[in-house]
Amino acid sequence: MSVDQATVRRVARLARIKVKDEDLPRLAGELNSILHWIEQLNEVDISGVEPLTSVVNMKMKTRKDEVIDGHYPADVVKNAPAQEDAFFMVPKVVE
């Protein structure tokens, strides 16, 4: 599988990372060599094998659906670049 610069641009968009035009060729090259190296996984016979979703053989723990924490909004917004009245302030999201 090979990525071209247009694909790198698309992936950067999905990842919400701004990539400069002049960096596209280098990134495409790096991603391509990694993806090419990964290709050896195609050698493996995976017929009838389930994907491993948990390394530990356990049933997911659940708890009672009740509020046992919270009520400290000041702590939650403490590290925010911009906050007002315990709301995170950001540029307009919806036009």
Add this chain to the structure above:
Amino acid sequence: MTSLTSLTIATARTGLKKKDFSALELTDAYLAAMEKARLLNAYIVETPEKAREMAKASDARLAKGEGGPLEGIPLGIKDLFATRGVHTQAASHVLDSFKPTYESTVTSNLWRDGAVMLGKLNMDEFAMGSSNETSYYGNVINPWKRRKSNAALVPGGSSGGSATAVAAQLCAAATATDTGGSIRQPAAFTGTVGIKPTYGRCSRWGIVAFASSLDQAGPIGRDVRDAAIMLKSMASVDSKDTTSVDLPVPDYESAIGRSIKGLRVGIPKEYRVDPMPVEIDALWSQGAAWLKEQGAEVVDISLPHTKYALPAYYIVAPAEASSNLARYDGVRYGLRISGDDIVSMYENSRAAGFGPEVQRRIMIGTYVLSAGYYDAYYVRAQKVRTLIKRDFDEAWSKVDVVLTPATPSAAFAPGEITDPIQMYLNDIFTVTVNMAGLPGIAVPAGISSDGLPLALQLIGKPFDEEMLFQTAAALERAAGKYEAPQWW
């Protein structure tokens, strides 16, 4: 090095109990050592006031004849652990000025047991690296140098700061994390002991996430006993982490000294890579011989899917990282670079905040999870992962523990490895262990022809850390301990 900082946890705790010295004296000795060693760049942030305050509290408890298993013991904490009110940034610019209002479970356990915090340790950014060359705060320097050479060497990574601090006696021990080898590889490069416990043994709550199905916290210590003492305190069952397994924490220290007579040690042939460095191969044979001398039975085994672990890891880990690192968007914490609209704000903040290795891995992860590629890459890698785990499951019917080299080489110089894949190959012996969720320990076992430490790795059954400490202690008895000569 001053005599107080040369004490292991085991000897320091005896000294504190006998009142040979106070906890404050011990902490002050470490603070002085840290000041002299700043060129190693092991600590991102030193916390001397907090450390002295905690030491004084320990002295008060010790005076009353009270005190926990780590009372007054000064520790370094990897920058990946949330420490209340103290810099926690995963060595990244994207988490600029982040000071958590909460404490990670692992560090809470350490403070509960009386330990003292000396500061936050340097690491590869977001735990992505094998040389501590990707930190926003600069490289860490290995206390070890090649014979007759003045060249700086890397301590390994991602827990490079932790390994250097322990090896240079800038803390009694350190916390670290391991996703593909980040405890074991730097321990190997610095002549220290590092253990990655079974997935689910230590709580991941309050640890900045890299790859959630692989990450595990663990200690780096000066010897096997200290690592066991640390793990006993770090481990716990935590309801705040749904992957925390409901098993009580054993007294790991009591496993040290147990006989290994009759222990079946597996030697997996697929770990003999091509080309196999002569020194590493010789060390591996030496380790097997040492264990045999102490009564163990050496058994040849096969773990057929070994070579696919690294490429599978480099699909699974970046995929999980791309998801975990999506939260760094400049909204709720960290670096915010403004933009014309919200999306530009995200894109600018993340581009300016993340270093190149992190960006590379996020991009790979995003790509392999994207529509059209998910099955070909991610699902396939997860299936290979099942096969890797199955190889080990089958091995446990024949052996009790597996012995392998820890790394394919000794420590190298910064800037020496520029090809990402060459860097990834550092983890070739360690990554299988994370993929299978097993515990693994690195024990220093020899010195290279260049005068640098080399280590062996022991891999155990799930939750059989006691067996690892027991066997590691046997290797340590034969191999001896290694101390870096002080040049700083």
